[in-house]
Amino acid sequence: xxxxxxxxxxxxxxxxxxxxxxxxxxxxxxxxxxxFGLYGGAMRGGPSESTVVIGDAPIEAPPIVPACWSIVAMxxxxxxxxxxxxxxxxxxxxxxxxxxxxxxxxxxxPVPATRLAEESGNVMGxxxxxxxxxxxxxxxxxxxxxVAAMRAALPPHRTRMADANAALLARGAERVRTAQxxxxx
Amino acid sequence: MSHLEKVFETTDLLLRTEHSLCPGCGEPxxxxxxxxxxGELGLRERTICVAGIGCYTAFxxxxxxxxxxxxxxxxxxxxxxxKRVRPDAFVFTMQGDGDMVSEGLxxxxxxxxxxxxxxxxxxxxxxxxxxxxxxxxxxVLGQHTKTTIGGRDRERHGNPIRxxxxxxxxxxxxxxxxxxxxxxxxxxxxxxxxxxxxxTQLDGKGxxxxxxxxxxxxxxxxxxxxxxxxxxxxxxxxYPLGVIKH
Amino acid sequence: MSERALMEGxxxxxxxxxxxxxxxxxxxxxxxxxxxxxxxxxxxxxxxGTCMNAESEIEAIGMxxxxxxxxxxxxIASTGQGISLMQESFAELANAQIPIVAVxxxxxxxxxxxxxxxxxxxxxxxxxxxxxSAQEAVDLAQLAFxxxxxxxxxxxxxxxxxxxxxxxxxEFPAAAFPEPSAKPWAVTGANxxxxxxxxxxxxxEKLSTDIAAALGAATAKHAAIRAAExxxxxxxxxxxxxxVVAFGFPGRFARYAVRLARERGLRVGFVRPISLWPxxxxxxxxxxxxxxxxxxxxxxxxxxxEDVELAVRGRVPVHAIGGISHDHxxxxxxxxxxxxxxxxxxxxxxxx
Ligand SMILES: Cc1ncc(C[n+]2csc(CCOP(=O)(O)OP(=O)(O)O)c2C)c(N)n1
Ligand code: SF4
Ligand SMILES: [Mg+2]
Numbered sequence: 001x002x003x004x005x006x007x008x009x010x011x012x013x014x015x016x017x018x019x020x021x022x023x024x025x026x027x028x029x030x031x032x033x034x035x036f037g038l039y040g041g042a043m044r045g046g047p048s049e050s051t052v053v054i055g056d057a058p059i060e061a062p063p064i065v066p067a068c069w070s071i072v073a074m075x076x077x078x079x080x081x082x083x084x085x086x087x088x089x090x091x092x093x094x095x096x097x098x099x100x101x102x103x104x105x106x107x108x109x110p111v112p113a114t115r116l117a118e119e120s121g122n123v124m125g126x127x128x129x130x131x132x133x134x135x136x137x138x139x140x141x142x143x144x145x146x147v148a149a150m151r152a153a154l155p156p157h158r159t160r161m162a163d164a165n166a167a168l169l170a171r172g173a174e175r176v177r178t179a180q181x182x183x184x185x
Numbered sequence: 186m187s188h189l190e191k192v193f194e195t196t197d198l199l200l201r202t203e204h205s206l207c208p209g210c211g212e213p214x215x216x217x218x219x220x221x222x223x224g225e226l227g228l229r230e231r232t233i234c235v236a237g238i239g240c241y242t243a244f245x246x247x248x249x250x251x252x253x254x255x256x257x258x259x260x261x262x263x264x265x266x267x268k269r270v271r272p273d274a275f276v277f278t279m280q281g282d283g284d285m286v287s288e289g290l291x292x293x294x295x296x297x298x299x300x301x302x303x304x305x306x307x308x309x310x311x312x313x314x315x316x317x318x319x320x321x322x323x324x325v326l327g328q329h330t331k332t333t334i335g336g337r338d339r340e341r342h343g344n345p346i347r348x349x350x351x352x353x354x355x356x357x358x359x360x361x362x363x364x365x366x367x368x369x370x371x372x373x374x375x376x377x378x379x380x381x382x383x384x385t386q387l388d389g390k391g392x393x394x395x396x397x398x399x400x401x402x403x404x405x406x407x408x409x410x411x412x413x414x415x416x417x418x419x420x421x422x423x424y425p426l427g428v429i430k431h
Numbered sequence: 432m433s434e435r436a437l438m439e440g441x442x443x444x445x446x447x448x449x450x451x452x453x454x455x456x457x458x459x460x461x462x463x464x465x466x467x468x469x470x471x472x473x474x475x476x477x478x479x480g481t482c483m484n485a486e487s488e489i490e491a492i493g494m495x496x497x498x499x500x501x502x503x504x505x506x507i508a509s510t511g512q513g514i515s516l517m518q519e520s521f522a523e524l525a526n527a528q529i530p531i532v533a534v535x536x537x538x539x540x541x542x543x544x545x546x547x548x549x550x551x552x553x554x555x556x557x558x559x560x561x562x563x564s565a566q567e568a569v570d571l572a573q574l575a576f577x578x579x580x581x582x583x584x585x586x587x588x589x590x591x592x593x594x595x596x597x598x599x600x601x602e603f604p605a606a607a608f609p610e611p612s613a614k615p616w617a618v619t620g621a622n623x624x625x626x627x628x629x630x631x632x633x634x635x636e637k638l639s640t641d642i643a644a645a646l647g648a649a650t651a652k653h654a655a656i657r658a659a660e661x662x663x664x665x666x667x668x669x670x671x672x673x674x675v676v677a678f679g680f681p682g683r684f685a686r687y688a689v690r691l692a693r694e695r696g697l698r699v700g701f702v703r704p705i706s707l708w709p710x711x712x713x714x715x716x717x718x719x720x721x722x723x724x725x726x727x728x729x730x731x732x733x734x735x736x737e738d739v740e741l742a743v744r745g746r747v748p749v750h751a752i753g754g755i756s757h758d759h760x761x762x763x764x765x766x767x768x769x770x771x772x773x774x775x776x777x778x779x780x781x782x783x
Binding site for chain 3: 201229230231232233235242245246247249250251252253254255256259260261262263264266267268269270271274275291292295
């Protein structure tokens with residue numbers, strides 16, 4: 001089965017990196033993956049979107065998917081148009097710091113990604129928090145693979161950030177786990 | 186029987202000594218000089234000639250060296266590809282003024298600026314010979330061609346380009362000279378300049394260019410024996426002979 | 432040993448070319464082919480090759496001509512505009528029977544005619560291959576170098592923005608084809624033999640003027656290439672009432688739409704020409720024989736549809752369900768790259 005995940009947000013939120021890390025982690029875990037990013041010329045502030053499809057065989061879906069299994073929304077600007085693509089029962093991950101999570105009865109996994117990143121003193125790391133939460137909730141790939149892929153994806157002059165990012169990924173994962181426990185209780 | 190001293194011998198790199206070009210044409214003289222030098226320097230086995238398109242396109246089939254035929258204007262890029270993958274080859278281009286200075290000016294400028302280590306030879310007869318005598322970028326002011334009836338006029342047709350001086354300005358060029366083949370002493374000098382240009386290449390020093398003024402009596406509309414005088418009178422004043430950069 | 436990696440289609444294709452023995456590349460930046468130039472500028476020096484950031488497309492193809500004329504596997508890539516500038520050289524490279532691999536990372540699919548008919552002069556043909564995934568780009572790059580050498584004919588790979596920029600898991604095969612055979616036609620310096628002339632204008636032998644024979648040899652192989660090198664992917668043709676034909680990466684959108692149509696119970700089949708020249712005429716003709724109609728999805732004003740019509744020969748109606756499609760960037764990623772849209776068009780033609 002192919003699982004299509006669309007990441008949406010604005011430039012500077014690390015949308016492309018989140019998607020790239022997830023796709024690389026899936027490949028490292030022995031699965032097939034496809035990755036396609038669309039972003040405007042602006043490095044910061046313009047719309048940014050990236051699609052990842054993960055499967056167990058060569059990917060059939062085209063990179064602009066007609067429907068998706070999950071949406072990860074870091075920012076609300078491009079979300080309304082995307083929501084139509086979310087399959088019934090599909091999962092919406094919302095950065096509740098910026099995205100209004102009261103979305104007409106859909107199952108929403110709220111993650112205060114920007115706030116948690118800020119609390120860690122790294123507002124640019126919201127994407128990593130969200131990605132940690134996403135993999136912890138969906139288990140599409142093991143978190144360790146994501147951490148390893150993130151380390152490999154950083155350019156050499158940024159390896160300093162790797163440990164900080166690993167902590168942010170863990171923070172997001174932990175947030176989901178506690179929320180799940182709370183829900184179960 | 187008197188004793189005859191051997192003063193002249195054709196090079197065996199010329200597979201046929203008769204050519205199909207016009208009587209009085211300067212290009213066969215220039216070609217023979219090039220081939221003699223290649224023979225003397227023992228370069229035949231490593232030579233790759235890249236030929237342009239003009240009257241001299243008749244030469245590859247009578248030259249006993251490997252020739253890669255290029256399109257009109259493109260020889261410097263093709264020679265670049267050759268020399269980059271075969272750095273040990275001896276590579277020279279053979280172009281006309283129409284080929285190099287009109288159609289392919291950008292190519293030769295960039296190749297020279299990059300300092301490509303081949304030798305560019307341009308036969309400048311100040312006319313598109315092969316098409317029947319039309320103005321090129323080196324046609325001199327006042328020169329009659331089929332497209333400058335009444336003479337090339339600065340206002341109407343613009344000014345001629347001195348390609349050798351232009352190339353000499355570029356940092357990548359290591360040797361630049363201009364010769365002419367209209368007199369025996371001119372041919373001797375041409376031989377010397379070609380030799381020095383070839384040496385520049387063999388020493389890996391950078392781009393080398395020899396511009397050779399050649400007679401084209403047919404498209405200068407003069408009898409074959411008037412070609413040398415026409416060249417001396419009309420071309421040499423605009424295109425002074427000598428070493429321009431070394 | 433084969434290796435796997437997550438790579439963009441452009442990088443995957445370039446890497447595959449290097450593994451196929453490509454040692455010379457020249458290019459001039461233009462979206463979306465620039466990534467190949469960037470990749471080659473890093474990768475080729477690592478294997479002792481040369482990458483030239485040429486000053487124009489015309490100079491780039493000249494450089495590739497020189498390297499390929501020496502017998503070195505050589506590649507060039509550009510986009511429609513740049514490919515247009517290379518057409519004189521393309522035509523004459525084919526006449527000179529110099530094998531090169533040329534990549535057109537097209538904007539949309541507007542260059543089908545340019546690729547399959549040639550924008551240059553004369554009787555020449557390029558073998559044209561159109562991958563629909565990064566993996567196929569890898570496989571077809573290997574094939575392209577093999578075919579170019581085997582037939583002594585240029586080969587073109589047609590891609591687009593999506594192929595260039597979509598990352599997928601690719602596997603590099605260990606050794607896809609045997610080592611290329613000797614190249615006695617290449618200029619090397621006349622060591623131990625008489626000189627040769629490698630030219631689009633006449634024969635290689637000195638003192639010969641048999642131009643007709645030389646040009647005849649350059650084109651006589653076309654029939655054999657048609658017979659041996661036609662490639663297509665097909666699906667669901669056995670009971671298809673409607674046959675959808677599409678090529679390249681956009682063909683993947685069409686294939687997905689066909690799958691959804693099948694899930695809805697429509698008897699729709701699929702043909703994806705992999706070789707655009709030679710065009711898989713027989714495959715399309717056979718598929719059309721059993722169908723009520725044919726629908727062609729392509730991102731242009733209607734180009735491949737002419738080849739489909741030639742194959743179908745009026746037996747059933749042939750409908751265009753694609754069109755020109757662009758977003759604000761002009762790179763060919765437009766609203767028609769939409770599975771739902773294609774599905775709607777398929778349903779409409781099916782119901783007609
Ligand atoms: C692209 C292109 N344009 C035009 C021509 C026609 N053409 C053939 S030879 C020639 C003139 C060559 O002039 P030049 O290089 O000065 O050589 P010459 O004949 O004077 O020796 C031209 C214009 C061509 N072969 N290719
Ligand atoms: S036209 Fe001029 S250049 Fe051409 S062969 Fe005759 S004399 Fe020589
Ligand atoms: Mg001339």
